[in-house]
Amino acid sequence: MSTSDADLLCVTFNEDSTSLAIGRSCGYSLYSVNKAITDLTAIYNDQVYEDVIIVEHLYSSALVLIVSRQSPRKLRVHHFEKGKEMGTYSYSNNILAVKLNLSRVIVCLEESIHVHNIRTMKEVYTIKDMARNPQGLIALSSADTAYIAYPASSTSGQVDIFDTVNLCVAQSIAAHDAQLAALSLNTGGDLLATASSKGTVIRVFSLPSGDRLFEFRRGMARCATIHSLAFSQDSSYLCSSSNTQTVHVFKLPSISPEKSCATESSDDASNSYTSWVDYFSRTATHYLPSQMSDILQRETSFSTARLPFLSSFSAVALTKQVFLSKQKSSNQKSANSQRLTTEAHCGPAKAQTIKCIYWSPHKTVSYSVIGSPQLGVNVSW
Known part of the structure; x- marks a missing residue:
């Protein structure tokens, strides 16, 4: 799949990261990314709508919501x-x-949010008199909780959580000092990930309590623009993309699933050492200035992937768990592609798959699959 940058206007993954929607100057396209982790299968290609600047696909249904440049309202x-x-x-x-x-x-909209019942499209609530939100920054959780997260301030990183089922504010969180750049809610609606305009720190909060659970350092760059944040379907991983060439994957340890047989024994052996390191780290923070304490407690990404070129925008998604068959390493190179697979231990292994769409003003649009963080699989073209 490739297209010129001038032709492409928007791109989004659907709620469960099984399809990719692309808005173009002459219609929109839908691709399935669920059948095989290295393939894009065309679902539908529309050439009727013009200048599609927003396109959202409802799970695997035939319903698509569209906004065009000619009729932005x-x-x-x-x-x-x-x-x-x-x-x-x-x-x-x-x-x-x-x-x-x-x-x-x-x-x-910039200063209001409209909540509709999806079955009737009746407007059930309107959030008015909110802080200006010129970027349209908003996140929505699954139907069970149906929380939305949006900026509560145009100058600071305050986030409001609104319950669209009970139609009330569920929580307000002071996430960052600087204004917000990215938001993401997990499928269950009990985790919120945030990044500010500085782009150096990513935070994860528990909902509805608003307690801060994790703080991650994105990288060594002083500032970066975070384009996208995404939780895995089981909420054990969080990934981010930015205006740098690096995609970061962060592990959420307290909510990770049971470890595989390949890592259980080594984890047991290191538990004692890790607990002592954690103890000394927590103790030391009480005797350090607050800024030093925050830095000490920040964790870095446990896995990264490098994109082929700097992009003006990128969107990432973590799919449901897939199974990678046991296979030996192979490496095939050509002028424009590189495929790499890594041997999986203990037979078929569960793995998360990162999918990233990105483009640059002077290059064609590209789609990458950055495979299992556990196994190091990296496939791109």
Whole structure:
């Protein structure tokens, strides 16, 4: 899959990272990324809509929500299997973002958020008089909790959590000193990841309590622009992409699933050592200035992947667990591609797969699969 940068206007993964939606100057395209981790399978290609600046695909259904550059205040619901428009909805200002799950459609404007029932598209609530949100920064969890997270301030990193089921504010969190750059909610709606405009620190909070659980240092660069944050489906990993060439993967240890047989014995052997290191780290923070204490407690990514070129935008997704068969290492190189697989221990191994879409003003759009952080699989083209 490739297209010119001028032709591509937007790109998003769906809620469970099984499909990729691409908005173009002459329509939109849907691709399946679930059948095989290294393949993109075309689902649908539309050439009717023009200048599609927002496109959102509802899970594996035939419903797609579209906003065009010609009509930025109109939301169109398209059923691509029937080839018909199911409805058009108008708003008082330009639509900056659209999020949806099985119960809600969320439409974000610069100074208001509109909550719709997805079955009837009736507007059930409007969040008004909110802080200016010119980037349309918003995140939505699954239908069970249906939380939305959005900036509560245009100058600081305050985040409001709104319960779209009970229609009330669930929590307000002072996430960063600087204004927000990225937000992500996990599928269960009990974890929130945030990054500020400085881009050096990523924080994870528990919901609805608002307690800070983790703080990660993205890299050595003083400042970076975070483009995308994404949790894995089981909430054991968090990945990020930015205007640098590096995709970072962070492990969320307290909520990780049971470790595989390949790592159990080594983990048991190192538990004593790790607990002592953690103890001394926590103790030392009480005797250090607050800034030094925060730095000491920050963890770095346990896995990274490097993109082929600097991109003007990138979006990442962590898929459901896939199974990688046991195979020996192989390396095939050509002028434009490189494929690398790594032997998996203990038979078939569960692995998370990172999918990244990115583009640059002077290069074609590319799609990469950055495979198992545990096994080091890296496939890109």
